[in-house]
Amino acid sequence: xxxxxxxxxxxxxxxxxxxxxxxxxxxxxxxxxxxxxxxxxxxxxxxxxxxxxxxxxxxxxxxxxxxxxxxxxxxxxxxxxxxxxxxxxxxxxxxxxxxxxxxxxxxxxxxxxxxxxxxxxxxxxxxxxxxxxxxxxxxxxxxxxxxxxxxxxxxxxxxxxxxxxxxxxxxxxxxxxxxxxxxxxxxxxxxxxxxxxxxxxxxxxxxxxxxxxxxxxxxxxxxxxxxxxxxxxxxxxxxxxxxxxxxxxxxxxxxxxxxxxx
Amino acid sequence: xxxxxxxxxxxxxxxxxxxxxxxxxxxxxxxxxxxxxxxxxxxxxxxxxxxxxxxxxxxxxxxxxxxxxxxxxxxxxxxxxxxxxxxxxxxxxxxxxxxxxxxxxxxxxxxxxxxxxxxxxxxxxxxxxxxxxxxxxxxxxxxxxxxxxxxxxxxxxxxxxxxxxxxxxxxxxxxxxxxxxxxxxxxxxxxxxxxxxxxxxxxxxxxxxxxxxxxxxxxxxxxxxxxxxxxxxxxxxxxxxxxxxxxxxxxxxxxxxxxxxx
DNA sequence: AACAGGCGTTCCATATTATGAAACCTTTTA
DNA sequence: TAAAAGGTTTCATAATATGGAACGCCTGTT
Numbered sequence: 001x002x003x004x005x006x007x008x009x010x011x012x013x014x015x016x017x018x019x020x021x022x023x024x025x026x027x028x029x030x031x032x033x034x035x036x037x038x039x040x041x042x043x044x045x046x047x048x049x050x051x052x053x054x055x056x057x058x059x060x061x062x063x064x065x066x067x068x069x070x071x072x073x074x075x076x077x078x079x080x081x082x083x084x085x086x087x088x089x090x091x092x093x094x095x096x097x098x099x100x101x102x103x104x105x106x107x108x109x110x111x112x113x114x115x116x117x118x119x120x121x122x123x124x125x126x127x128x129x130x131x132x133x134x135x136x137x138x139x140x141x142x143x144x145x146x147x148x149x150x151x152x153x154x155x156x157x158x159x160x161x162x163x164x165x166x167x168x169x170x171x172x173x174x175x176x177x178x179x180x181x182x183x184x185x186x187x188x189x190x191x192x193x194x195x196x197x198x199x200x201x202x203x204x205x206x207x208x209x210x211x212x213x214x215x216x217x218x219x220x221x222x223x224x225x226x227x228x229x230x231x232x233x234x235x236x237x238x239x240x241x242x243x244x245x246x247x248x249x250x251x252x253x254x255x256x257x258x259x260x261x262x
Numbered sequence: 263x264x265x266x267x268x269x270x271x272x273x274x275x276x277x278x279x280x281x282x283x284x285x286x287x288x289x290x291x292x293x294x295x296x297x298x299x300x301x302x303x304x305x306x307x308x309x310x311x312x313x314x315x316x317x318x319x320x321x322x323x324x325x326x327x328x329x330x331x332x333x334x335x336x337x338x339x340x341x342x343x344x345x346x347x348x349x350x351x352x353x354x355x356x357x358x359x360x361x362x363x364x365x366x367x368x369x370x371x372x373x374x375x376x377x378x379x380x381x382x383x384x385x386x387x388x389x390x391x392x393x394x395x396x397x398x399x400x401x402x403x404x405x406x407x408x409x410x411x412x413x414x415x416x417x418x419x420x421x422x423x424x425x426x427x428x429x430x431x432x433x434x435x436x437x438x439x440x441x442x443x444x445x446x447x448x449x450x451x452x453x454x455x456x457x458x459x460x461x462x463x464x465x466x467x468x469x470x471x472x473x474x475x476x477x478x479x480x481x482x483x484x485x486x487x488x489x490x491x492x493x494x495x496x497x498x499x500x501x502x503x504x505x506x507x508x509x510x511x512x513x514x515x516x517x518x519x520x521x522x523x524x
Numbered sequence: 525a526a527c528a529g530g531c532g533t534t535c536c537a538t539a540t541t542a543t544g545a546a547a548c549c550t551t552t553t554a
Numbered sequence: 555t556a557a558a559a560g561g562t563t564t565c566a567t568a569a570t571a572t573g574g575a576a577c578g579c580c581t582g583t584t
Contacts, residue, residue: 009542010314012274012571017318024338033531042573047533052272056279065532069338076286076331077339078469113375113398134420136375158396207340271571274542295560304544309562327561 015041016049023059024073029066083109086214087119090205093216093240094121101233103220106132108144108202109213110154115145125220137194140175141168143202144215146188150179151204151212167192187234197222201230203237216241277303278311285321286335291328345371348476349381352467355478355502356383363495365482368394370406370464371475372416377407387482399456402437403430405464406477408450412441413466413474429454449496459484463492465499478503 007014018039023030036046050067053059057072069077079085090107097105098121107119114136139145139154140161148154161170169175182188187203194200200219204212218233225233280301285292298308312329315321319334331339341347352369359367360383369381376398401407401416402423410416423432431437444450449465456462462481466474480495487495 007314007317009310010274011541012272013278013311013314013542014318016275016278017315017320020320021318021334024334031531032533043532044534044573044575045571048271048571049275051533052275053279056276056283058279058282069342072283072286073335073338074342076335077342080331080336080339081343111373273570275571293560294562305561306544306546306563307542310542313562 012049015039015045016053019046019049020053020058023067024069026068029062029064029068031064031066035067083118086205089244090119090214090216091121093237093244094119096240097121097216097218097233097237098123100236101218101220101229103218103225103233104130104132105216105218106144107205108137108142108148108215108217110148110152113157114138115142115148117144123220125224138162138164140170141190141194142217143188143190143200143219144217146179146182146190147202147204147215148212149175150182150188164194165192165196167196169193185234186238189230189234191222199225199230201234201237203234203241205241274311277301277307278315281308281311282315282320285329286331288330291324291326291330293326293328297329345380348467351506352381352476352478353383355499355506356381358502359383359478359480359495359499360385362498363480363482363491365480365487365495366392366394367478367480368406370399370404370410370477370479372410372414375419376400377404377410379406385482387486400424400426402432403452403456404479405450405452405462405481406479408441408444408452409464409466409477410474411437412444412450426456427454427458429458431455447496448500451492451496453484453489461487461492463496463499465496465503467503 019035022035022038032046032050033043035041035050036043039046041049050059054061054067054070057070059067059073060070061067086109087107094105094107097103101123102125103123105121105123106117108115108117110116115138117133117135117137120131120133137145138161139149139157141164149156156172156175161172161175162168163170169178187201189199189201191199198219199222200217202215202217205214205216207213216237218237281297284297284300294308294312295305297303297312298305301308303311312321316323316329316332319332321329321335322332323329348371349369356367356369359365363385364387365385367383367385368379370377370379372378377400379395379397379399382393382395399407400423401411401419403426411418418434418437423434423437424430425432431440449463451461451463453461460481461484462479464477464479467476467478469475478499480499
């Protein structure tokens with residue numbers, strides 16, 4: 001029939017897939033008859049296909065018989081967005097960073113009022129290796145926080161920007177300028193802003209669509225990390241994170257696969 | 263072949279579904295050959311099916327050609343877990359509650375250190391209708407917070423339990439007893455614990471698997487809501503939330519559908 | 525009550541469609 | 555350079571999906 005692209009030997013699966021995608025994309029449960037009409041399929045065929053998808057747990061019916069995403073997909077969704085997934089995915093990067101720099105690296109996501117530190121890998125140095133996971137670290141005084149503010153949709157916390165050291169940015173105007181600079185650089189730095197003697201550099205983690213969902217930092221004592229090393233480490237974080245993206249997902253496959261002439 | 267249950271006219275879709283479920287459930291991308299072996303299918307058939315699923319965007323390949331969840335499913339996952347989904351789903355309940363009681367109702371989810379209020383519907387009374395969304399409301403002094411602590415996996419916040427009024431629970435032992443009581447009742451109440459003159463009652467929102475993911479409350483001035491009304495409203499919240507669950511999901515459909523004899 | 529209409533499932537003869545063995549291609553390993 | 559491993563394509567074949575029609579169930583109408 002008049003199918004859009006090349007495709008052969010998969011009519012049934014194509015139809016099933018299209019129906020499934022339709023159901024997942026809909027904001028409200030869809031009825032069999034509506035689906036049949038929309039996809040221009042006979043009721044009988046539609047019924048058979050949907051029953052098969054339901055059997056597999058890919059879709060389910062509400063009390064009225066309308067179709068919505070099945071338990072397989074809702075639990076998939078739940079698992080996907082758990083912090084642990086991000087931790088697992090980013091662990092190798094944190095380890096590489098700590099190994100190469102000798103310093104502590106951290107992983108953070110946006111939290112309510114404070115950044116939420118969800119993982120840490122300590123470096124080889126004893127000095128500086130405190131555990132930050134779970135700590136209430138403010139956005140405006142941390143490298144991780146600056147990244148999250150600069151790239152994510154988080155609003156700058158309401159209220160006064162707490163002064164933690166004499167270097168802390170406490171002016172909102174000043175902070176906005178700083179965030180602009182962060183976006184220009186691609187990474188964020190703090191020097192003495194959170195704690196005297198503590199420096200850090202952070203870069204964003206992006207989803208495939210570009211959304212920033214977290215940040216990775218390397219931090220240590222100012223005595224070991226000068227401005228230059230911070231810049232280098234910043235670039236290192238960015239490239240490690242990019243490597244992961246590029247390696248894990250592809251339009252052009254690594255192995256050349258013949259695309260076929262039907 | 264030796265399929266488990268009744269099924270007819272859907273061999274292809276059944277195979278495709280099983281493969282898809284397998285790919286979604288795997289923690290690491292799966293290769294064509296491994297899938298073919300695991301499902302006892304010829305390579306050619308497997309290739310054809312996977313290509314169809316890929317075309318639909320249900321699966322995609324990583325750089326090495328291994329299969330993982332496709333963009334359709336990852337964006338589905340993302341949307342699912344947005345607060346806005348919960349807000350939309352719960353809105354009707356908040357509206358019913360506010361209409362029936364005349365008081366303000368709120369929707370909250372766990373936040374970092376504080377509960378996170380994500381929606382509110384005001385009642386008819388002028389007195390009492392302040393906007394709480396975005397406020398930093400502590401767990402131990404709110405009805406919503408007590409529910410989240412009692413049912414969810416959130417640990418009781420570290421540090422001192424801040425005294426907000428003379429009635430605030432500030433002893434951890436006392437709080438644990440209170441949470442036990444909450445679990446026994448199925449709802450939580452505060453009287454003067456957050457603010458003198460303010461009372462509230464809250465009940466949990468559960469996912470299909472029983473996990474508590476949020477809470478709904480009704481709050482107002484003690485002058486209008488006595489102990490008895492609070493209990494009644496508590497029961498009302500519980501039943502409204504249950505109604506939604508029952509109505510939106512079903513094993514036994516409302517309309518009796520013939521189950522068929524093959 | 526009886527009827528019409530809407531929605532969904534089942535049946536079944538049919539040919540369209542999925543099937544899988546074998547050949548073919550690439551890349552990797554020996 | 556050969557051989558293995560992983561994947562795609564081809565093509566003759568029959569097994570499988572197909573869809574029109576009949577059926578069953580519920581709701582709303584008169």
